[in-house]
Amino acid sequence: MSARIEPIVRVQAEDFDAAQEIARLTAGRTDIGAVVTFSGLCRDENGALSALELEHYPGMAEAEISRIANEATERWPLTGLTVIHRYGMMRPGDNIVLVVAASSHRQAAFEAASFLMDFLKTRAPFWKREHRADGTPGEWVAAKEEDDAAQARWR
């Protein structure tokens, strides 16, 4: 098992490029067998959403994501881990969040990426508010019990 790696964590308004982040973890290396990438996108199922606004807690957002990412590197033998979370206004189809987990073994990469997402959903200080297509102010998105349940399975 390789030494514990230092995760890359970024909280930013700008978009990200998944391919570039994958390349950053794998370039020049021959010890990585598996890379699992999760991209979370702004979704609009029924055409009623014009945007999602993501509010965040600057400082704590980075700190909390780093805590979660470090826990993942302790639980799984990862060779690389990147977590990027955006804030601000997102249009349907825009990127919101990216997790890239690299490992010599696929199961570790899958589990670490899934763990990261479950904890980001329930522990990272971000709040989504809808902006409706008809111009009316939208609602704050309610937290889902299923997300708490998803987090609880890692205990």
Next chain:
Amino acid sequence: MSARIEPIVRVQAEDFDAAQEIARLTAGRTDIGAVVTFSGLCRDENGALSALELEHYPGMAEAEISRIANEATERWPLTGLTVIHRYGMMRPGDNIVLVVAASSHRQAAFEAASFLMDFLKTRAPFWKREHRADGTPGEWVAAKEEDDAAQARWR
């Protein structure tokens, strides 16, 4: 739940571009909340490997991967699914296999991608042979019991 989608399946000697395949599934769509991408790479842990040669069963490889991919689209509400498996000679660090699973929900995308990989490992007709750095002919890679166990958990 959306109508069952038609998976994209390719068996090819050429390299692939994960970013391009993700873009192909998501471009112009606003109903996709989650994209999970698995990239399997040629790995060389101790510098003894010069290449992996992947033999395949042409015809059956495409047919079997399509069967597995179609089963995934029946089990999970996917909005897109792409599976690409290469054959031929791979150097350490080269891409071997790509799975991209898109869904409105993250758990479905994670599970479908993980399911695909477990079944590709144990059911897709490919065989890996090592070529050693010192020029000697290498061994056929032995199947792993842990891969059978990983597949069995989906029953």
Next chain:
Amino acid sequence: MVKLRYFAWVRERIGKAEEDIVLPAEVMSVRDLLLWLKERDEGYANALQHPEAIRVAINQEHADHNEPVGSAREIALFPPMTGG
């Protein structure tokens, strides 16, 4: 003196994003703080009407409602998170 910070609909209902405040001696725990703030005016009452639903961070780390506020520099109140 502690900096209180509010986010999302907690911020909107209270009507400000942050404030510096001197907590009375009887406010020992996070729970005490929520109940004390709730009495301040209608905005706070509206934001904190279900105090058990409010999430709290002390010095930018999650804290449960039993934790002492102690000598915290910064306490943040917010709804359950919906990022990711």
Next chain:
Amino acid sequence: MVKLRYFAWVRERIGKAEEDIVLPAEVMSVRDLLLWLKERDEGYANALQHPEAIRVAINQEHADHNEPVGSAREIALFPPMTGG
């Protein structure tokens, strides 16, 4: 007449990638086929010395050792897969 195809070390030990063959009437199942081939010469014997470890596809679909070979057009023999 059926086309037999061999892959990976099964192919190497038998010494060919494929052959067309007429199966005798007593070869009913996949298992019968493996045992019958094994007697043909040293290469086959070497490839099929542990017939239970050999995977088989009939007309490009996985088949277990109890399945009838029936009127298969193509039967493939190979080691456990190691793709992905």
